[in-house]
Amino acid sequence: MGVVISEFSPAFIEAFNGGAVLFQAGRFGEAAETFRRLAGEHPGVAALHGNLGLSLRAAGRPEEALEPLRQALRLRPAYPDALNALGGILLDQRNLDHALIAFQALVKLKHDYPGALLTLGNLFMFTGDGERARAAYRLAILAEPDIGTNYNNLGAVSLSLGHPHEAARQYRRALAIEVGKPEYRKNLGTCLLMAGDYPNGTVAYEGRLEQPVWRKRNMPGVLWQGQPLEGRTLLVHFEQGLGDSFQYIRYAGVLKRMGARVLYECQPALKRVLSTAPDLDGLFAFGEPLPAYDYHVSLMSLMHRLGTTPDTVPGGVPYLRAEPELAARWAERLDRLEDGRRPGLRVGINWHGNETGKSIPLECFEAMGRLPGVRLYSLQKVSGLDHLERLRDRVRVTELGSDFDAGPDAFLDTAAVMANLDLVITCDTSVCHLAGAMGRPTWVVLKWFADWRWMRDRLDSPWYPTMRLFRQATSNDWAEVMARVTADVAAEAAARAASPAGWEMPR
Incomplete structure (x- = not known):
């Protein structure tokens, strides 16, 4: 100045x-x-x-x-x-x-x-x-x-x-x-x-965990840093997104085999859908009273504490499941939507994520929706529904009703519907992690520079054996990658039409 x-x-x-x-x-x-x-x-x-x-x-x-x-x-x-x-x-x-x-x-x-x-x-x-x-x-x-x-x-x-x-x-x-x-x-x-x-x-x-912007949890008690767990109670608490709970809840089995009594504190909306996870001795929503425990640890720190590598990712699938009665009700509901004429390939789609650059333009599903023997079902909630309203005359996708996952518990209907689908196609959202944890055939369409958990260049994921990854060839080019996805869907539908008995989606 x-x-x-x-x-x-x-x-x-x-x-x-x-x-x-x-x-x-x-x-x-x-x-x-x-x-x-x-x-x-x-x-x-x-x-x-x-x-x-x-x-x-x-x-x-x-x-x-x-x-x-x-x-x-x-x-x-x-x-x-x-x-x-x-x-x-x-x-x-x-x-x-x-x-x-x-x-x-x-x-x-x-x-x-x-x-x-x-x-x-x-x-x-x-x-x-x-x-x-x-x-x-x-x-x-x-x-x-x-x-x-x-x-x-x-x-x-x-x-x-x-x-x-x-x-x-x-x-x-x-x-x-x-x-x-x-x-x-x-x-x-x-x-x-x-x-x-x-x-x-x-x-x-x-x-x-030390970043000022992080929502740091000041948990009472002793941080678990690898101490022996035999006969001890370990509280694992969530730290990031909903999908992370789906991805990392698998570690409960590893901790259980180490002799721990395993408690998990989850996001409140996920308590019911996570209740199907094995090896948990207690599941608590954030804000609920917690019992006594010997150690605590942040969910995503388990990768470090347990020495995970791409070759030692724990847990087979499925380790999360839909509620049987709800899955049966959705089976009947899908049958009614189809007038009893089941398509060759039921495909659930989820096209919109909350992070910049992750969302697939809904227009890219137009050709897929017109494939013979293929019926698309929308797994989209809240964000992205305006795209459906705008493109309803172009993109043939069946909506599941205003009551779909409308209650306080998230993903219950999503899991039940996915249990009745042949394939889930999604961008990088919580849906892909739930589908992978359920062992459903899942194709994830990734932007060119994707999240670290998908690594680089791989077309599969060590975290989910039933998952395929489709990556953009160049930045922001959704049309090209979705053309490849559509071609593969067409091939799957044709294969099923050729031999419907005993057909199974390739993993």
């Missing part, structure tokens, strides 16, 4: 310096009023408009700051502080295109402006240009080699571009600068897990 003020009056200089002092003291609103008055008296001075904008932004009034910053840049285009502040506000507003313009101008003007190249790289990441993001982060490292975030973000974009070994190297460089930082440890862990290095990956992934 500065300006050449020698040509101005002593009163102006005193007022200007007073505004600067107020700003430095954190009295941003008062500083803004000072610079607003001075800018009114001297409208041709870029620094006055710039300082007004900087003060308003610091005061938490970014909308008001926009016009003074723009005016400052009209008067002085080469104004780094104003470009940085304007770009930052636009970024906060998710106006990515204009923020990108601002930071490109800033980097061109002053490439070593603190944090500018890092932010430019972030903007390229946000707009899906990974190669330019990687170039920006590399330049950020040259400009500011002692900033761990530069290496961390280069690691992230390298991983997203399919270079896990380079990513691991960058995460380790970040950790050399900020030793032990939980975010960097967790990121290194996901990178190594994706590459199949579970022995090192599970150790580093424990860093997630």
Whole structure:
């Protein structure tokens, strides 16, 4: 915050310096009023408009700051502080295109402006240009080699571009600068897990538990870190999404064989569907009173504590099952929907997830819905139903009614329906984990840069033996991968039509 003020009056200089002092003291609103008055008296001075904008932004009034910053840049285009502040506000507003313009101008003007190249790289990441993001982060490292975030973000974009070994190297460089930082440890862990290095990956992934953003559980008692379990009670508690409970509840059997009495504290909505899991001595919804226990451990830490590798993933399938009476009721209901004419292939589809980039456009199921002998059933709940409304005339998919999984217990109907289907096709959501845990034939369609648990390049999963993985060939190209899925569905339907007796979906 500065300006050449020698040509101005002593009163102006005193007022200007007073505004600067107020700003430095954190009295941003008062500083803004000072610079607003001075800018009114001297409208041709870029620094006055710039300082007004900087003060308003610091005061938490970014909308008001926009016009003074723009005016400052009209008067002085080469104004780094104003470009940085304007770009930052636009970024906060998710106006990515204009923020990108601002930071490109800033980097061109002053490439070593603190944090500018890092932010430019972030903007390229946000707009899906990974190669330019990687170039920006590399330049950020040259400009500011002692900033761990530069290496961390280069690691992230390298991983997203399919270079896990380079990513691991960058995460380790970040950790050399900020030793032990939980975010960097967790990121290194996901990178190594994706590459199949579970022995090192599970150790580093424990860093997630120390991240400030993590919903950390301060459980009373002793953390289990491998102590003998014979005759002891171990409380395992959930930590992340619903699908994680489906995936990792299998560890109860391992713990049981080690002599433990196993308790699991789950998400309340999952208590009933998880009640079919074997080897649990107690199942409790979060918020319910817990009995006494000797040790506690977070669910996903069991990978590390039990030394899991891709070759030693525990538990066969199924280890979760639909409730028999409910499955029977849905069998009758599906038969009525089909007027007693069972199709050759019943396919349940789930196309929409809550995370960016995971969802399959419903349009991509249009050709599949028209295949002879194939009937699609919607397993979608809540999000994504607007797509069905919009495309109902194009995509032939049978809806299961407003009462489908409408109660307080999640996935009960989903499990019962899946027990009556021949195949489940889904994106990366909780549905795929439940289907896999139930041992149902399941095809998961993955975005090009998928979650670490699906590893890289594999078309199967060590976690679910009845699962096939279909990966995008190029980023964001759902049409191509879904064309392959549709072709395979057509082949399965044709095979079943050719020999219906004793036919079984290939695993």
